[in-house]
Amino acid sequence: MAEDMTRQQLDQLAKEFRYILTDQICHMGWGHLGGTFSLVEIVITLYWRIMRIDPKNPKWEDRDRLVLSKGHAGPVVYAALAYKGFFPIRELATLNLEGSRLPSHANALLTPGVDMTTGSMGQGLSCACGMALSARMDSKKHTVFCIIGDGESDEGQIWEAAMLAGHQRLENLVAICDYNHLQIDGRTDDICTLDPLAEKWRAFNWEVLEMNGHDWDEVHSTIAKAQHVQGKPTMIIAHTVKGKGHRRYENLVSSHCLRLADDTAKKELLAGIEGLDFDWTNQ
Amino acid sequence: MNVPLHEITMKDIYGQTLVELGEKDSRIVVVDADLTGASGSTPFRDRFPERYVNVGVAEANMICVAAGLAADGKIPFCCSFTPFATRRVYDQITISIAFANNGVNIVGIAPGITTGMNGGTHMCFQDLAIMRAMPNMAVLSPADAYELRACMYWMASSQSPAYMQLIRSKQKPLRVGDRQFQLGRAVVLHEGSDVTLVSTGYMTQFALTAAEWLEEEGIGVDLLHCPCIKPFPADDLLLSAHKTNAVVTVENQSTIGGLGGATAEMLSEAYPVPVKRLGIPDVFGEVVLDDTYILEKYSFGSRHIADACRELARHQNRASRIA
Numbered sequence: 078m079a080e081d082m083t084r085q086q087l088d089q090l091a092k093e094f095r096y097i098l099t100d101q102i103c104h105m106g107w108g109h110l111g112g113t114f115s116l117v118e119i120v121i122t123l124y125w126r127i128m129r130i131d132p133k134n135p136k137w138e139d140r141d142r143l144v145l146s147k148g149h150a151g152p153v154v155y156a157a158l159a160y161k162g163f164f165p166i167r168e169l170a171t172l173n174l175e176g177s178r179l180p181s182h183a184n185a186l187l188t189p190g191v192d193m194t195t196g197s198m199g200q201g202l203s204c205a206c207g208m209a210l211s212a213r214m215d216s217k218k219h220t221v222f223c224i225i226g227d228g229e230s231d232e233g234q235i236w237e238a239a240m241l242a243g244h245q246r247l248e249n250l251v252a253i254c255d256y257n258h259l260q261i262d263g264r265t266d267d268i269c270t271l272d273p274l275a276e277k278w279r280a281f282n283w284e285v286l287e288m289n290g291h292d293w294d295e296v297h298s299t300i301a302k303a304q305h306v307q308g309k310p311t312m313i314i315a316h317t318v319k320g321k322g323h324r325r326y327e328n329l330v331s332s333h334c335l336r337l338a339d340d341t342a343k344k345e346l347l348a349g350i351e352g353l354d355f356d357w358t359n360q
Numbered sequence: 361m362n363v364p365l366h367e368i369t370m371k372d373i374y375g376q377t378l379v380e381l382g383e384k385d386s387r388i389v390v391v392d393a394d395l396t397g398a399s400g401s402t403p404f405r406d407r408f409p410e411r412y413v414n415v416g417v418a419e420a421n422m423i424c425v426a427a428g429l430a431a432d433g434k435i436p437f438c439c440s441f442t443p444f445a446t447r448r449v450y451d452q453i454t455i456s457i458a459f460a461n462n463g464v465n466i467v468g469i470a471p472g473i474t475t476g477m478n479g480g481t482h483m484c485f486q487d488l489a490i491m492r493a494m495p496n497m498a499v500l501s502p503a504d505a506y507e508l509r510a511c512m513y514w515m516a517s518s519q520s521p522a523y524m525q526l527i528r529s530k531q532k533p534l535r536v537g538d539r540q541f542q543l544g545r546a547v548v549l550h551e552g553s554d555v556t557l558v559s560t561g562y563m564t565q566f567a568l569t570a571a572e573w574l575e576e577e578g579i580g581v582d583l584l585h586c587p588c589i590k591p592f593p594a595d596d597l598l599l600s601a602h603k604t605n606a607v608v609t610v611e612n613q614s615t616i617g618g619l620g621g622a623t624a625e626m627l628s629e630a631y632p633v634p635v636k637r638l639g640i641p642d643v644f645g646e647v648v649l650d651d652t653y654i655l656e657k658y659s660f661g662s663r664h665i666a667d668a669c670r671e672l673a674r675h676q677n678r679a680s681r682i683a
Contacts, residue, residue, distance in 0.1 A: 138433075142432075144428075184460075185431065185460060186460065186461055192431070193427075193428070193431055193456075193460070194455065194456070194459060194460035195455075196455065197451055197452075197454075197455040197456075199420075200420075200424045200427075200452055200455060200456050201424075203420070203421045203423075203424030203425050203427075203428065203452075203456075204424045204425070204427050204428035204431065204456055205428060206421075206424075206425050206428060207391075207424065207425040207426060207427060207428020207429040207430075207431070207432070207436075208428040208429070208431060208432045209428075210413055210425065210428070210429060211389075211428065211429045211432035211433070211434050212432070214389070214410060214411060214434070233420075234418075234420045234421060234424070234452075237415070237416075237418040237420060237421035238421055238424075238425075240416070240418075241415050241416070241418070241421055241425065245413075
């Protein structure tokens with residue numbers, strides 16, 4: 078359930094998330110940093126201030142849903158689920174290990190609290206439309222959230238789903254685009270221009286809101302506002318920074334997926350996180 | 361007076377059965393991609409408009425919207441022509457349905473040569489092969505109205521991923537009367553001990569004719585009709601192969617990877633006996649106005665099935681004499 082948290086508490090939580098995400102990558106020697114760091118404030122806001130969920134009953138039928146269409150950002154959602162009590166925080170240390178319940182890409186069959194299996198780009202928004210339609214068929218009042226990537230928006234299927242959601246006036250669907258302007262091969266502007274992105278979504282009959290995806294108040298107020306939009310789905314274009322909060326990898330194309338050659342690289346990666354060192358593996 | 365099911369087109373049976381299922385279970389929903397009339401789901405749309413979604417000409421979206429509905433507890437049926445219901449959306453089905461284990465029922469209309477006038481773009485010969493290569497996916501190909509209905513009842517209750525070929529036209533019944541669909545089982549339509557004939561879907565009627573002709577010649581055909589390609593009815597086939605030591609397969613599909621492929625894979629490991637696969641060779645489809653044209657062109661009509669059975673039965677007789 079939504080909680081009131083101070084700015085200080087939120088900042089502390091975000092720091093811990095970024096530390097854990099970095100530590101996990103150090104442990105594995107591999108992992109998605111850029112696109113998980115860009116979502117930290119958004120995911121925390123969703124799970125602590127917006128979404129109605131019940132960690133004791135992950136399949137509670139009236140819960141709000143989150144489809145992480147950019148499934149490679151699974152680890153940031155796992156951190157939220159662990160902190161919320163869906164499973165022990167120490168289980169985060171099993172990220173992407175063989176037999177783990179926490180694979181690199183989100184898997185609803187494995188992870189308590191994950192609502193849809195994702196990882197093949199462009200499919201999640203359609204799945205979220207299906208969930209929103211299902212809720213409407215049952216006269217349910219919950220919201221279906223869906224986070225898509227900006228690079229993912231190159232997929233044609235995103236726009237098939239966009240057209241359908243607009244046509245069906247899915248007001249219970251709130252999508253968030255992690256617009257950090259970087260994708261695997263370079264800048265989105267250089268590879269396949271998305272702009273004018275807001276106009277595109279408006280043209281598909283969506284309400285479009287924009288926010289600084291790292292400003293707590295703006296993220297909270299924008300998502301809360303989106304939940305009250307009537308008669309159409311809402312796209313929130315979140316202006317974010319890939320790798321946000323890491324001194325070395327902020328706004329770098331190479332932050333998408335890191336491979337760490339040796340212990341020195343691991344030390345350097347951890348050193349890029351702002352003043353925090355705590356043992357989370359016993360929690 | 362009620363019209364017997366076999367006097368109704370399979371397309372209409374599909375629509376009627378959807379309505380029946382929808383009346384029994386409010387979780388049944390239909391997701392179409394602009395082929396409502398072509399598939400036969402119009403009666404469901406009219407009866408349950410609130411449980412019907414048309415996504416337009418967007419098959420990838422159809423598959424994943426259905427996956428989202430299934431993830432939320434609904435039991436979706438969605439359909440398109442076989443190539444667009446399967447190979448066009450293969451990754452969407454693989455990830456959002458099979459890998460995620462969302463119980464969506466996918467229906468491919470006008471399988472293989474039955475798409476006729478639409479020609480090569482719509483004539484898919486590999487849907488059984490590619491769908492059976494997918495974990496978690498059941499693959500069905502009913503041959504008549506009674507079996508279609510039984511398959512749909514099973515699909516509505518299984519809550520697991522399934523793909524079914526749907527022949528749209530009226531089909532001669534294999535036998536009249538209500539039927540149970542048994543997952544992973546073949547249906548023995550004709551008994552004999554000289555040669556095993558394995559068929560599925562549209563080709564079973566041709567196989568049955570061949571079996572009846574051969575009976576008059578004194579050649580006993582064990583005809584195993586497979587409404588279910590996956591799980592493959594291996595036990596039934598093994599039992600028959602042990603009896604006959606010779607197996608002919610026939611399907612309205614490529615001979616690569618489908619029913620013939622499954623048969624050859626299983627027997628080569630479990631009980632190696634001569635296998636002859638009949639169907640479409642490694643070619644694309646084309647315009648077909650009359651079955652005879654393409655059955656003759658690729659030699660898989662009743663006459664060719666009988667020839668293949670005769671040849672293998674003769675071969676086996678020779679082999680057993682030598683032994």
